[in-house]
Amino acid sequence: MRSEVPIRSVRAEAYRVPTDRPEADGTISWNSTTIVLVEVEGGGRVGLGYTYASACIVGLIRDKLAAVIAGQDALAPASCFGAMQRAVRNLGREGLAATAISAVDTALHDLKARLFDQPLVVLLGARRTSIPIYGSGGFTTYSDAELEQQLGGWVAKDGCAFVKMKIGSEPGRDPHRVAVAKRAIGDALLFVDANGACTPRQAIRLANIFAERDVRWFEEPVSSDDLPGLVMVRQHAPCGMDVAAGEYAYTVDYVRTMLASGAVDVQQADATRCGGFTGFLEIAALCNAFHVDLSAHCAPALHMAVACAAPRIRHLEWFHDHVRIEHMLFDGAPQPRDGRISPDLTVPGNGLIFKRADAAAYAVSEAA
Numbered sequence: 526m527r528s529e530v531p532i533r534s535v536r537a538e539a540y541r542v543p544t545d546r547p548e549a550d551g552t553i554s555w556n557s558t559t560i561v562l563v564e565v566e567g568g569g570r571v572g573l574g575y576t577y578a579s580a581c582i583v584g585l586i587r588d589k590l591a592a593v594i595a596g597q598d599a600l601a602p603a604s605c606f607g608a609m610q611r612a613v614r615n616l617g618r619e620g621l622a623a624t625a626i627s628a629v630d631t632a633l634h635d636l637k638a639r640l641f642d643q644p645l646v647v648l649l650g651a652r653r654t655s656i657p658i659y660g661s662g663g664f665t666t667y668s669d670a671e672l673e674q675q676l677g678g679w680v681a682k683d684g685c686a687f688v689k690m691k692i693g694s695e696p697g698r699d700p701h702r703v704a705v706a707k708r709a710i711g712d713a714l715l716f717v718d719a720n721g722a723c724t725p726r727q728a729i730r731l732a733n734i735f736a737e738r739d740v741r742w743f744e745e746p747v748s749s750d751d752l753p754g755l756v757m758v759r760q761h762a763p764c765g766m767d768v769a770a771g772e773y774a775y776t777v778d779y780v781r782t783m784l785a786s787g788a789v790d791v792q793q794a795d796a797t798r799c800g801g802f803t804g805f806l807e808i809a810a811l812c813n814a815f816h817v818d819l820s821a822h823c824a825p826a827l828h829m830a831v832a833c834a835a836p837r838i839r840h841l842e843w844f845h846d847h848v849r850i851e852h853m854l855f856d857g858a859p860q861p862r863d864g865r866i867s868p869d870l871t872v873p874g875n876g877l878i879f880k881r882a883d884a885a886a887y888a889v890s891e892a893a
Contacts, residue, residue, distance in 0.1 A: 529598040530568040530640055532605075535591035535629065537563050539580035539889040542850050546671075548664040551693020551722025558846045559889065560854070561586070562879065563628040565636050567599035572636025573877055576797035577824065577847065578624035580889040585625045589613070594629070599640060602633035606803040623775035623798055630801025631827060631875075639874040646868040649802065649834035655867040656832045658683075658825065659716060662845035663690025669705045675845070677709035684864040687714045687840065689742070692731070693722030700734050707738045716742035723747055725754040729761045736763035742791075744769045755788035767791050772822040774799050777807045784815045791839060795822035802831045809835035826851040826858045830868050830875060841866070854884045 541559045548555055559580055565572045576582075593612045594605045609629060613622040638645040660679025663672055672690065679685040690706050692699040699717075706715055717740055723731065728746030735743070743762060747754035749770040759768040771793035774780045777800070784792060792812050796805040805821075805828075812819040818839040821828040824847050832841045843861065851858040856878040859866040869876045 530600055531596050532565060532567045532594050532599050534566045535563065535586065535594065536566075537561060537583045537586040537591075537628070539583050540854065540884050540887040541580065541889050542853065542887050544846060545849065547666045548846070549666045549694060550664065550691040550718065550720040552720050554666065558850060560850055561624070561628055562884075563632040564879075565594075565599070565629065565632040567636060568640050570636060570639040572599075572632040572634070572639060572874065573879060574628050574631030574633070574635055574801065575824075575827065576624040576628040576631075578628075578797070579621060582621050582625040582628075583889075585613075585616075585622065586629060589616075590625060590629050594633075599633065599636050602630060602637060603803055605633055606630050606800065610800075619775035619779075623800060627797050627799065627801040627804070630803050631796060634802045635874040635877075642873045644830070644868055644870050644873060645875045646830035646833045647870070649806070649830055651833050651868075652836060653833050655865040656821075656829060656838070657687075657840040657865050658685060658843040658861055659687035659689055659840050660685045660845075661689040661716075661718075661823075661842045663688070663702075663706060665691050665694040669702070672702060672705055673709035676706050679843070680710045680713045683843070683861040685713060685843070685861070686864050687716060687742075689716035689718055689744070689842070691720065692717045693719035696723070696727060696731060699731065700738075703735055703738050703740065714741045715739070716744065718744035719746050721745045721748035721751075725751075725757045728754075728758045732758065732762045732766055736766055741765060742767050742769055744793075745772075749773050749783075752783060752786045752788045756786060759788065759790065769793055769820060772798070774808070776800070777804060777811065780808045780811055784811060784817055789817065791818045791820050793820050793822045795824070796828055796831055797824050805831050806835065809837065813837045823847050824851075825866060826855060826877060827875070829859055829866055833868060854880055854887075856880060
């Protein structure tokens with residue numbers, strides 16, 4: 526039996542990458558995305574994890590989280606997870622603290638897999654060898670031509686059976702945009718995501734219009750904090766249209782409340798927010814107990830292994846911004862084949878190698 530491997534160091538850095546064009550959804554707009562990278566060293570190996578959050582969490586990781594896991598056993602990520610949760614009790618476990626813990630936790634799991642010289646998916650307990658993806662983007666800033674090109678490309682080039690677009694900033698124009706999208710993707714299924722932009726009645730009205738275009742998925746029609754509103758939309762949505770939410774869940778307790786309320790047909794979770802792989806797998810177990818499908822939100826290169834290990838999962842989001850960043854900054858980022866991605870079983874850990882020289886131009890300074 527292998528003895529303990531002390532954690533020697535924790536490194537955190539932030540990189541801000543401009544978008545390739547202006548982007549917006551139903552509630553906000555943005556022109557860059559920040560990735561916070563964490564590297565944990567122990568036993569002569571380095572584990573890599575990350576989150577998409579604010580650069581301000583770098584200090585939290587370096588100062589508070591690194592202090593509580595230093596010297597702890599690198600082979601016991603769950604124990605480190607508990608220590609980090611306790612450390613942020615008075616700061617608040619949700620929001621930025623949760624993203625910081627998530628980045629460290631994913632790095633710890635990667636380190637453990639590399640120490641055992643095993644692919645991460647094997648260490649987590651593979652239930653499948655690949656995971657379906659759905660192309661995701663279709664921002665409200667896109668022209669009809671850009672919308673057609675992006676969504677149609679995921680179907681034609683990557684073999685996606687599902688694609689998702691943003692709605693909600695101009696509800697009166699959304700039926701037209703949905704028609705444009707359906708024309709571009711042919712027989713593939715269309716999902717829509719309002720990012721909480723609608724009231725329950727607005728969402729129900731739009732759901733009935735979208736159903737005429739065979740839209741099968743309505744994500745965050747109202748705020749995910751409005752569980753009664755989600756229940757109302759779900760109860761009145763057309764037959765065959767799933768209501769999904771949960772990407773902003775920072776704790777397992779939040780997901781338990783959402784599932785118990787009957788607010789969703791499909792529960793979403795994001796390992797870069799919900800406590801890393803430790804939190805994600807706890808949520809996956811909850812979904813299994815409630816007989817509700819799970820869908821992994823964004824960060825596909827990070828989620829791939831844990832999605833293949835979850836007991837009950839439908840698919841993984843192939844989000845435009847994150848796909849672009851992950852291929853820019855990492856060797857080993859997955860490539861779709863027939864609408865699915867597969868972990869590389871020939872390399873240890875998550876299979877990602879950080880391209881530090883390429884990332885240097887996007888580094889966020891300490892002063893910033």
